[in-house]
Amino acid sequence: MNASGAGGSAAARTKATSRGRAAGAGASQSAMREHNLGLVLEQIVDATEPVSRADLAVGTGLTRATVSALVDLLVSARMVDELEPVARRTAGRPAVPLVPARGTIVGIGLEANVDYLGARAIDLAGNVLAEEIIEDDFRHSEPAEVLPLLGGLGKRVVTTTTNKGARVAGACLALPGIVDRVSGPLRLAPNLGWADEDLGALRTVAPFDEIGVRVANEANLAAVAEIRAQHAARPSFLYVSGEVGIGGALVDGGVVFKGDHGWSGELGHVTVDPNGPDCTCGSEGCLETYAGKDSLMAAAGLARDLPVEALVDAARSGDEKALDALARGGRALGIALSSFMNLTDINEVVLGGIYSPLTDLLVDHVRRELDRRVLTAPWVEMNVKASVSGTRAAMSGAALSVLHLVVSNPGAWGALEPGAWSELEGIPVPSGAARQAAQGATGQPATKQVVDA
Numbered sequence: 001m002n003a004s005g006a007g008g009s010a011a012a013r014t015k016a017t018s019r020g021r022a023a024g025a026g027a028s029q030s031a032m033r034e035h036n037l038g039l040v041l042e043q044i045v046d047a048t049e050p051v052s053r054a055d056l057a058v059g060t061g062l063t064r065a066t067v068s069a070l071v072d073l074l075v076s077a078r079m080v081d082e083l084e085p086v087a088r089r090t091a092g093r094p095a096v097p098l099v100p101a102r103g104t105i106v107g108i109g110l111e112a113n114v115d116y117l118g119a120r121a122i123d124l125a126g127n128v129l130a131e132e133i134i135e136d137d138f139r140h141s142e143p144a145e146v147l148p149l150l151g152g153l154g155k156r157v158v159t160t161t162t163n164k165g166a167r168v169a170g171a172c173l174a175l176p177g178i179v180d181r182v183s184g185p186l187r188l189a190p191n192l193g194w195a196d197e198d199l200g201a202l203r204t205v206a207p208f209d210e211i212g213v214r215v216a217n218e219a220n221l222a223a224v225a226e227i228r229a230q231h232a233a234r235p236s237f238l239y240v241s242g243e244v245g246i247g248g249a250l251v252d253g254g255v256v257f258k259g260d261h262g263w264s265g266e267l268g269h270v271t272v273d274p275n276g277p278d279c280t281c282g283s284e285g286c287l288e289t290y291a292g293k294d295s296l297m298a299a300a301g302l303a304r305d306l307p308v309e310a311l312v313d314a315a316r317s318g319d320e321k322a323l324d325a326l327a328r329g330g331r332a333l334g335i336a337l338s339s340f341m342n343l344t345d346i347n348e349v350v351l352g353g354i355y356s357p358l359t360d361l362l363v364d365h366v367r368r369e370l371d372r373r374v375l376t377a378p379w380v381e382m383n384v385k386a387s388v389s390g391t392r393a394a395m396s397g398a399a400l401s402v403l404h405l406v407v408s409n410p411g412a413w414g415a416l417e418p419g420a421w422s423e424l425e426g427i428p429v430p431s432g433a434a435r436q437a438a439q440g441a442t443g444q445p446a447t448k449q450v451v452d453a
């Protein structure tokens, strides 16, 4: 091939190349803008105090002008609210404090657990806009009966929320078992008695056929709520979710570790004694058989459908059986946790679910085993503390995991189209990619946080 055959005249080549460069630069500029928009919204949502545009410029490394333009887009998309300006100590215009918007965009957190069903709507500011709970016994229940009940709760929460003028970004269901990442199915939930459940009875009925329902393990989602509630920079801890079953979630630097399939953290089925009692999973002597709610209540001589507060009251009034049950459960928990600490070098344990009100009564028994069994005990402080994420944290985490999708990519949810809000009513119509992510159709949404926990 000779020189002249390589692509026409030099002038034409130059023109083609510069046009290509311009298109490429345009695309990358637009991608950069979307990325920066997410960065700014993330900083506003994660901040413990309202931030100013100047704070954001420092925090993101972007120029003041860029930050200002991005904040304007987020305000017009009703993702960020501006508070009354506060006077500065130095000269210059008063700073306008920025906070995540209240009551505009919500995530719906759903949960099916052994003794309750629930739905909770949370907005970008972290406020609960609506909640519905049914307390009942769902041990060995039929998904075909339970899921429509849960769907009814969820529908009422969605209706309440949209009547208040909020948009629903998506829904996520927390389940106490082994769940495939993001889209399911649920492989096994021993205490519910569910196996290989595709959740069709929930996903195919209104409004969830439109909104979509992601699914995840309840402990992993509770850990998402705990990360947000702690407001610490990149925390590492093991979250222990005590219910009838016991779930665990390993948080490493602010991110929930999920393992190859999203199945990690089955702490309740760690063997404490191979010759111990039979477990619902088919094995013997699992942690759950000593420290799950049913086991604790039975050992304390209390009815299993009583709330955990009954056990707290009995122990505080000095009831021997209750104290023995907690000593036995706490010891088993300490044995299981010592193996975890020996393996991971993460020395903070957060006790959630029913363990939250029991922490004071359990902690000495747990610590005794850790001191005895963790090799590094002489050199590190082993911190065992109660969760700060409130009751039924998995539902909150489920709602927050939906909101993470919005926060990490606000452009896909209308923030790059001024006026998008006014054209939308109730259920939003996000871009294709955002919609797929919300419905759990994609494998791995690209966010730093724990979106597919």
Ligand SMILES: [Zn+2]
Binding pocket: 268, 269, 279, 280, 281, 282, 283, 284, 286, 288
């Ligand atoms: Zn088991």
